[in-house]
Amino acid sequence: MAKNVEYKVLQGLDYPPAKRAEAGDVVSDLPKDAISWLLADGVIALVGKTLPEEVEPEIEHEVEVENLASIAEDDLFAEEEEVDGV
Amino acid sequence: MAYRHGRNTDVLLGSYDISAYLNEATPSMSIDTAETSAFGSSAKTYIVGQNDATVSLGGMFDGDATAVNAVFEDIISNDLTPAFTIAYDNGVGVGNNCSLGTAKQTSYEISAPVGDVVSVTGEFQVTGGIRQGVLLNDGTALSATTNGTSVDNSAATAIGAVANLHVIANSRSTATTIKVQHSTDNSTWVDLITFTSVSASTITNENIAAGVLTIRRYLRAQTTLTAGTGSITPIVSIARRN
Numbered sequence: 001m002a003k004n005v006e007y008k009v010l011q012g013l014d015y016p017p018a019k020r021a022e023a024g025d026v027v028s029d030l031p032k033d034a035i036s037w038l039l040a041d042g043v044i045a046l047v048g049k050t051l052p053e054e055v056e057p058e059i060e061h062e063v064e065v066e067n068l069a070s071i072a073e074d075d076l077f078a079e080e081e082e083v084d085g086v
Numbered sequence: 087m088a089y090r091h092g093r094n095t096d097v098l099l100g101s102y103d104i105s106a107y108l109n110e111a112t113p114s115m116s117i118d119t120a121e122t123s124a125f126g127s128s129a130k131t132y133i134v135g136q137n138d139a140t141v142s143l144g145g146m147f148d149g150d151a152t153a154v155n156a157v158f159e160d161i162i163s164n165d166l167t168p169a170f171t172i173a174y175d176n177g178v179g180v181g182n183n184c185s186l187g188t189a190k191q192t193s194y195e196i197s198a199p200v201g202d203v204v205s206v207t208g209e210f211q212v213t214g215g216i217r218q219g220v221l222l223n224d225g226t227a228l229s230a231t232t233n234g235t236s237v238d239n240s241a242a243t244a245i246g247a248v249a250n251l252h253v254i255a256n257s258r259s260t261a262t263t264i265k266v267q268h269s270t271d272n273s274t275w276v277d278l279i280t281f282t283s284v285s286a287s288t289i290t291n292e293n294i295a296a297g298v299l300t301i302r303r304y305l306r307a308q309t310t311l312t313a314g315t316g317s318i319t320p321i322v323s324i325a326r327r328n
Contacts, residue, residue, distance in 0.1 A: 011277055012276070012277040013274060013275060013277065014233075014267070014308075015273070015274040015275070016273055016274070031273065031274055033271060034270070034271060034273070034274040038274070038276070041276065041298070041300060041302075043276050
């Protein structure tokens with residue numbers, strides 16, 4: 001399960017339910033609807049986020065390797081055909 | 087919008103509500119013009135320059151220590167530049183319209199006619215411009231931390247803001263923090279203007295411009311008390327133009 005996005009507070013703010021964050025605080029429970037305007041006004045800044053655990057990068061790499069190999073072979077044959085044509 | 091009767095007007099000058107002594111308050115705005123008519127022009131043309139403003143206050147003389155005579159005399163004698171708020175729209179109340187700014191007093195006149203009440207007149211030169219705004223407090227004495235009622239402007243604005251704080255009574259035993267906050271959704275509130283911390287048992291006034299140009303749709307005053315006793319009466323006015 002993904003963790004909430006964390007934001008650094010640059011300007012003091014109050015948010016529901018009856019919470020207060022001062023400049024310098026890092027919070028992850030801001031109301032979702034408020035985040036866009038708080039970012040636009042420079043009231044908060046994105047700190048970072050944790051990716052979901054379901055992501056398995058190894059599978060993506062294998063797919064990329066196969067594609068690259070295929071492309072390389074095609075390119076090689078194409079070059080040979082051009083040479084023959086000349 | 088209904089018409090307003092002048093009898094409900096409140097006048098805050100510096101750290102005092104002097105409404106009880108006055109019967110006339112006239113904020114006046116003007117703007118310089120420079121003529122641009124050239125040969126052959128059949129009608130004069132102009133461009134505008136800087137705006138200017140004055141305030142005229144008049145009423146009845148009262149010589150008590152915190153009454154109108156002492157307030158006017160203190161300002162003109164000590165070259166003070168107090169914040170002023172003239173609440174002509176049904177007096178001090180959340181969301182009521184007002185004129186606000188800071189001013190130098192240029193004259194103080196006391197008139198004592200043989201057949202009438204002794205009267206006072208004070209003329210003020212506004213410095214930094216006069217603004218039309220709204221009030222964020224209703225003049226209630228506060229003895230607990232309070233988020234004021236919000237004022238809805240229907241939309242955000244983008245030309246800054248300037249606010250006045252008048253603390254007209256204070257018996258708190260500890261310091262008080264007063265802020266103006268703004269919001270897009272009337273739920274999450276961001277500090278917009280933080281006035282200088284008000285010391286225990288101190289009345290004060292201050293005029294501060296917002297540090298940003300974008301002012302969100304909703305405004306409110308927040309009064310934060312620290313542990314202690316007593317009450318404080320803050321009145322905040324704000325204009326959506328710096």
